[in-house]
Amino acid sequence: MPVLLDVRNLTVEFETLEGTVHAVNGISYSIDEGGTLGIVGESGCGKSVNVLSVMRLIPQPPGKIAAGEVLYRGRDLLKLSEEEMEAVRGKEIAMVFQDPMTAFNPVLTIGRQITEGLRVHLGMDKAQANQRAVELLEMVGIPNAAQRLKDYPHQFSGGMRQRAMIAMALSCAPSLLIADEPTTALDVTIQAQIIDLAKELRDRLGMAIIWITHDLGVIAGMVERVIVMYSGFIVERAVVDDIYEHPLHPYTLALLRSIPRVDRSGGEKLATIAGMPPDLLRLPPGCPFAPRCAYVMERCLQENPSLEVVAEEHEIACWVDVRTGRAR
């Protein structure tokens, strides 16, 4: 499959009164046409800033894309004019956000908001756009779709709002859907409905999906590849089975050990990760995870390792081999 999105050396900073926040620090990744990629990390790891930069939705200032390229089908999105970018957003790349209540405009009907993209990007007239909006709402499983188009966002439940937002994102048949923690605000049974829906749409429409989450469980069954982020760096990248079965970065390893599983009785103590993520205003000179790492060595505090291939389709940014506990 040809490469759809190729992000190279993306660096994003925020100027604040206290100094420069280094939110994303030179990350590179790509996704193929029809591919699925999970991006995992905790709050402040840069996972959202990364995709918001791809969509050029970072307010500038205070934000600044300090370096990098975002090649979408070979075209650098960072070099497009705002007008050209408008034609990409929604039509080529669509986004679903975490909180469906704030992502919708509360004073416009759901129908008006879904049809907006159809009319702007596809030039449909009102009747055509309404017809298509009904089809979209039915596709995401909202009953009485024609009636519900006239409803306002507050008349929808949380799960239905998220479905409506997915319908809106899919309205112009984008080639890439970016989902930023789309199920975090939802209950598990509704989360299961949304994940099922995403899988079905991926298979049926063949669009590529980037799914951002802090929950390692959510993406296990739905993506092909996973990127683990920490402090604005990619620390591990591999195909999904390798990430869960043979994690090679100490952070991924510790993260997987610290979460209990619903299908196991457990009983033993949870492994913890001591301390907290570093202050993005003052990144340490060495590896950002070093102060919390169980495998830390002298070198880790001096030099920040770059992402290197350590096995087939498996890259980590670490000086240590976690299997031996010694330097690689």
Place this chain on the structure above:
Amino acid sequence: MNEDRVLVRLEGLTKYFPITQGIVIQRQVGAVHAVDGVSFDIHRGETLGLVGESGCGKTTVGRTIIQLYRPTAGRVLFDGVDLCALKGEALRRMRQRMQMIFQDPYASLDPRMTIFRIIGEPLRVHKLASGKEQVERVQELLRLVRLNPRFINRQPHEFSGGQRQRIGIARALASNPDFIICDEPIAALDVSIQAQVVNLLEELQDQLGLTYLFIAHDLSMVRHICDRVAVMYLGKVVELAEKNALYDHPLHPYTQALLSAVPVPDPKVERQRRRIILQGDVPSPVNPPSGCRFRTRCPKAQSRCAEEEPAWRDAGDNHFVACHFI
């Protein structure tokens, strides 16, 4: 059942919130049936998990136990004393023995107070310590939750989410309680911090012999920390059992669907799992469905479920469930 084992007993606990209309003369036009006839026991020294989705009434159960809400009907027996019959000084004395830890460590600590004033407040309210003794007690509590006692004069904004939750725990421990209600204590924390707080809660339980009611929606963490688990749906408890019995052999169709929906961090398992996808949303608690409240979404529902409310009964080995088909 040995009565001495029971620390907290709920008998038909019911809490309705009135819905009123009118500005000057308020008429009651309906009620939110937040909790409806909930009965269960919490044993001394155990951790009882209370799970369910948003709006199922689990937080209301916690707040009604501690009498932050007065129940519409039913009783809460704490060590044999009916809390609903107490008020004023008598209730305050009982409250010393039960405390609460809240979900949001940012909202539950007063930003203008120092750590000393926050943790010392229960000591002052209950007149447990003053002066130098109070300072020493607060420092001791900080050490207990693995925080540096020198932080005593700092303010909440100087702490991270995980540290704030520790401060909340220290405050809850100040009055030497027997019983702590943990209302989603880790939901607002990052994954790597959650394990730290859960381990601390477990250590404190062993050290101080605490009894916990652990209210949460993270079913994986509940399985880890709890001894028994109760599942709520729309104001009712539908199933209650020892945790492994509940997770490995859930009986109620809602529990089965709920557990099947929890993702597992293992791609091989995930690809093979069969989820029970529930249709639609939870009905409104203003007009809950007749009979069994789960019937509108239940894959096994029949006409009987609409007519008759299923009885709460023991299906064997203290595995309680409310469903006609078990």
